[in-house]
Amino acid sequence: MKTLKSTCVVGVQWGDEGKGKIVDILSHKADVVVRFQGGGNAGHTVVVDGEKFVLHLIPSGILHKSTCVVANGVVVDLIQMLDEMEELKRRGVKFGKNLLLSNRAHVVMPYHKFLDKYSEAGKGKIGTTQRGIGPCYADKAARKGIRVGDLYNEAFFRDRVLAFTEEKNKIIAALYGQPPLDAQRIVEEYRGYAEKLKPFVGDAVDYVNVSIDRGRRVLFEGAQGSLLDIDFGTYPFVTSSNSDACGISAGTGVPPKKIGAILGVAKAYCTRVGEGPFPTELKDGLGDKLREIGAEYGATTGRPRRCGWFDGVTSRHAVQINGIEQVAITKLDVLSGLEEIRFATAYRYNGTITERMPSETEVLARCEPVYRSFKGWKDDLSRIRKFDDLPREARIYLNFLERYLKVKVTMISVGKDREKTILRK
Ligand code: IMP
Numbered sequence: 001m002k003t004l005k006s007t008c009v010v011g012v013q014w015g016d017e018g019k020g021k022i023v024d025i026l027s028h029k030a031d032v033v034v035r036f037q038g039g040g041n042a043g044h045t046v047v048v049d050g051e052k053f054v055l056h057l058i059p060s061g062i063l064h065k066s067t068c069v070v071a072n073g074v075v076v077d078l079i080q081m082l083d084e085m086e087e088l089k090r091r092g093v094k095f096g097k098n099l100l101l102s103n104r105a106h107v108v109m110p111y112h113k114f115l116d117k118y119s120e121a122g123k124g125k126i127g128t129t130q131r132g133i134g135p136c137y138a139d140k141a142a143r144k145g146i147r148v149g150d151l152y153n154e155a156f157f158r159d160r161v162l163a164f165t166e167e168k169n170k171i172i173a174a175l176y177g178q179p180p181l182d183a184q185r186i187v188e189e190y191r192g193y194a195e196k197l198k199p200f201v202g203d204a205v206d207y208v209n210v211s212i213d214r215g216r217r218v219l220f221e222g223a224q225g226s227l228l229d230i231d232f233g234t235y236p237f238v239t240s241s242n243s244d245a246c247g248i249s250a251g252t253g254v255p256p257k258k259i260g261a262i263l264g265v266a267k268a269y270c271t272r273v274g275e276g277p278f279p280t281e282l283k284d285g286l287g288d289k290l291r292e293i294g295a296e297y298g299a300t301t302g303r304p305r306r307c308g309w310f311d312g313v314t315s316r317h318a319v320q321i322n323g324i325e326q327v328a329i330t331k332l333d334v335l336s337g338l339e340e341i342r343f344a345t346a347y348r349y350n351g352t353i354t355e356r357m358p359s360e361t362e363v364l365a366r367c368e369p370v371y372r373s374f375k376g377w378k379d380d381l382s383r384i385r386k387f388d389d390l391p392r393e394a395r396i397y398l399n400f401l402e403r404y405l406k407v408k409v410t411m412i413s414v415g416k417d418r419e420k421t422i423l424r425k
Contacts, residue, residue, distance in 0.1 A: 006218040011225025012266035012318040018330030020044030030219035033061030036251030037241035039075040041129040042223035043299025072104035073251020075136040078193040102204035103149030108132040111168040118176040127274025137240035151194035205253030226318035237276025245322040264324035271305040277365035280308035294334040309342040317357040328411035338376040344369035381414040
């Protein structure tokens with residue numbers, strides 16, 4: 001069998017695992033970097049030479065001149081994409097033919113953002129990023145979506161926008177008592193964005209497949225995390241896409257047999273933004289301490305992240321559904337100075353012990369973690385570049401994590417910058 005050169009980076013937790021930095025390191029060796037799901041809800045932070053870049057739609061590979069693809073599974077806010085391109089240009093990042101937006105990707109329309117915001121004000125709040133992600137995917141499934149390619153078919157585009165906006169305006173008035181959106185204006189505005197984006201739009205299915213066939217190194221960049229996956233996450237407190245390796249084929253048109261190694265990224269502890277169960281959450285001063293030391297505030301919304309201990313149970317679930325064999329552990333440095341570090345190895349529920357993550361969110365919310373305790377360390381890890389130079393206590397913690405998840409920890413991040421990373425063979 002031919003050696004596969006494609007690799008995928010996915011989050012093992014609820015997003016914000018630090019995938020941006022890991023993708024940035026791997027992008028050095030990637031010819032093509034592909035986003036396959038999600039949209040502007042993601043926020044990938046990369047620090048290059050002390051300069052911080054926050055990317056929401058464009059893969060961080062753009063900083064390395066890799067070809068960056070926003071594939072069909074992504075929902076694209078055209079305004080945000082253009083803003084991001086402007087910001088990159090302003091900061092001297094050059095791109096052109098190395099940016100490709102799939103003509104099959106769905107467009108986040110103004111009414112999607114509107115509905116996301118207002119539906120969150122009522123019952124059943126998810127704590128979304130309010131970027132219109134859920135309503136856009138809902139329209140895609142209802143076959144009422146607008147795809148990037150449709151923007152260039154003037155009559156078809158106009159008819160669809162007029163019809164859908166009229167329908168949405170009825171909902172907006174009836175449910176939220178808000179004034180209607182101006183469909184004609186939307187048509188004109190979006191035609192303008194379409195013109196600006198035209199040089200970057202094309203058939204990404206063919207491009208990515210041919211790239212793999214020609215032996216180019218392709219990196220699939222997952223956004224959010226496995227526990228936010230619409231099918232396998234903590235439903236309904238999830239995002240609206242398959243935010244793990246399961247989403248690659250549908251989100252790109254690359255068949256499963258062409259997808260190579262899957263690298264999972266997990267923080268040395270755990271965080272979550274928005275609503276939903278989080279068994280190992282620390283609701284005390286220690287949680288606040290982790291948030292402050294780890295600067296745990298959302299890259300997209302600035303919301304404070306909920307913080308807690310590493311959850312082996314949910315992580316095992318993520319390892320299973322992704323087929324993860326290698327893991328990158330990020331923010332190990334944040335744990336320095338703690339007397340004790342805890343790791344959830346099972347849950348206690350209704351008097352029984354389980355090592356499986358329950359599928360029912362209500363059950364998960366009532367699970368109590370069973371912890372294994374580890375001795376902490378005091379050393380500053382930021383200058384360490386070899387696993388063997390880590391404090392003994394840190395090595396014990398990571399060795400246990402490897403054994404528990406049956407994975408190999410191949411990268412360890414000990415600081416924000418690219419070079420503050422331990423690479424293991
Ligand atoms: P949505 O994706 O904006 O619909 O939000 C659904 C849930 O996913 C909310 O709990 C969000 O906080 C969470 N979420 C979405 N994108 C991200 C991300 O990039 N990092 C972490 N959480 C996210």
